[in-house]
Amino acid sequence: MRPDVVVIGGGPAGCSTAIRLARTGMRVRLYEKSRFPRPKLCGGCLSAEAIPELADLGLLELVKSAGAWPIHRVLLSSSNGVRANCDLSYPAFSISRDRLDTILLHHARACGVEVFEGEDGLPHADSARWTVMAKGRSAPTSQLFRDQPFYGIQAVYEGAPGITDQIELDMVPGGYFGLARQEEGFVNVCGLVDQSTMRRAGSDLDSAMRAFAEANPLLGERLRNARRISAWLAVGPVMRGQRRLAEGNTFYVGDAACVVDPFVGEGMAMGLATGRILRNAFQEAPEAPAKVYERLWHKQFDSSRRLQTTICWAIEKPWWQELLAHSCRTFPALMRWLTDNTRPYANIQSDPNLNAV
Numbered sequence: 001m002r003p004d005v006v007v008i009g010g011g012p013a014g015c016s017t018a019i020r021l022a023r024t025g026m027r028v029r030l031y032e033k034s035r036f037p038r039p040k041l042c043g044g045c046l047s048a049e050a051i052p053e054l055a056d057l058g059l060l061e062l063v064k065s066a067g068a069w070p071i072h073r074v075l076l077s078s079s080n081g082v083r084a085n086c087d088l089s090y091p092a093f094s095i096s097r098d099r100l101d102t103i104l105l106h107h108a109r110a111c112g113v114e115v116f117e118g119e120d121g122l123p124h125a126d127s128a129r130w131t132v133m134a135k136g137r138s139a140p141t142s143q144l145f146r147d148q149p150f151y152g153i154q155a156v157y158e159g160a161p162g163i164t165d166q167i168e169l170d171m172v173p174g175g176y177f178g179l180a181r182q183e184e185g186f187v188n189v190c191g192l193v194d195q196s197t198m199r200r201a202g203s204d205l206d207s208a209m210r211a212f213a214e215a216n217p218l219l220g221e222r223l224r225n226a227r228r229i230s231a232w233l234a235v236g237p238v239m240r241g242q243r244r245l246a247e248g249n250t251f252y253v254g255d256a257a258c259v260v261d262p263f264v265g266e267g268m269a270m271g272l273a274t275g276r277i278l279r280n281a282f283q284e285a286p287e288a289p290a291k292v293y294e295r296l297w298h299k300q301f302d303s304s305r306r307l308q309t310t311i312c313w314a315i316e317k318p319w320w321q322e323l324l325a326h327s328c329r330t331f332p333a334l335m336r337w338l339t340d341n342t343r344p345y346a347n348i349q350s351d352p353n354l355n356a357v
Contacts, residue, residue: 004129007029009256010031017134018113021282028114029116031116032117041190043154045092051090069094077325084335089340105117129249156189174194178191195236239259248290251289254267277297
C-alpha cells in the first residue's frame with residue numbers, strides 16, 4: 001500500500017517524526033541507509049529540552065534504563081587554564097548514539113512505521129504524497145555571521161579522570177572539545193575545530209588529539225593517561241546555520257533543517273522537537289502544513305538561535321575564549337544565564353518529567 005509519508009533518515013529527527021505522524025493514523029515508511037546499531041559522530045548529550053520529548057514518545061524510562069548518564073552541571077575551560085563551573089537549571093542526560101538511535105528505530109517499528117534499514121531512501125522520495133528529509137547537512141541558506149567550515153572528530157576513551165556529572169567544554173584555538181561520561185563509565189570526546197586548525201593538526205587524528213590536549217591544560221589532564229577504545233569518527237566540512245524548512249510537499253527536520261553548534265545548542269533535542277512541530281502542523285492544516293510548520297519552527301527556536309550564533313562567532317577567536325572563561329568564572333550567574341538562554345527552556349519549565357531525572 002502506498003504510504004502517506006516517506007521519511008528519509010533514521011536518526012532522532014527522522015524517527016521522532018515517523019513515530020508522531022504514525023500515531024495520527026498516517027501510513028509512514030522510513031528509510032535508513034545504515035543498519036543499527038551503528039556508531040555516529042555526536043557529543044551524545046540530551047539536554048533538558050529532550051526529556052519532555054522522550055516522555056511524549058513513551059521512551060524516557062527506556063532511555064534511562066539503557067544507561068543514560070545524568071548530567072547536572074557544565075564546566076568550561078580555556079587554553080590559559082581558566083575554569084568556570086555552574087549547575088544546570090535543569091538536568092540532562094548523556095548517552096551514545098548507537099544506543100539511542102536503536103531504541104528510537106525499534107520504537108518506530110512498534111508504532112507501525114514501515115522501516116527499511118540498509119537502504120537509501122532518496123530514490124523513494126516521490127513514492128508518497130509527503131516527504132520528510134531527516135538526513136544531510138547541505139549549505140545553509142541563512143546565517144547571522146558567515147563562518148568557515150568546521151570539522152568534527154569523535155572517539156570514546158577509558159581511564160579519563162574527573163568526568164562525573166558534568167558536560168565539559170574545553171576550548172582550544174580554533175574550536176573546542178566536549179567531554180561527557182556515558183555507558184559503562186567511558187568518556188565521549190567530541191570536538192569541533194575550524195578548517196584551518198584541522199589542516200595544521202594533520203590527518204593522523206591521534207597526533208592531532210595530542211596537540212589539542214597540549215593546547216588546553218584541563219583537556220591534557222583528562223587524556224594524559226586515557227586510552228582510546230573506539231575508532232575515530234570524522235565529519236566535515238560542517239557549516240552551521242539554517243537550511244530550508246519546507247519546499248513543496250517536502251519537509252526538512254533535524255540537521256537537514258538547521259545545524260546548531262553543540263557548544264551552545266543541542267541538535268538531538270532539536271531533532272526530537274521538530275518531529276512534534278511537524279505533527280502539530282499537520283494537525284492544524286492537514287492539506288497545507290508547510291506555512292504552519294515554518295511558523296511553529298521559528299516560534300520555538302529563533303530566540304535561542306540568535307544568542308547561540310553570537311556566542312559561536314565570538315569563541316572562534318582565542319582572546320574571546322579567554323574573556324568568556326574569565327567572565328563566567330567571575331560571574332557564575334552569567335554562565336548560568338547563557339546556558340539557559342541558548343536553549344528554549346521556556347517551553348519546559350513546568351514539565352513534571354524533569355523531576356524524574
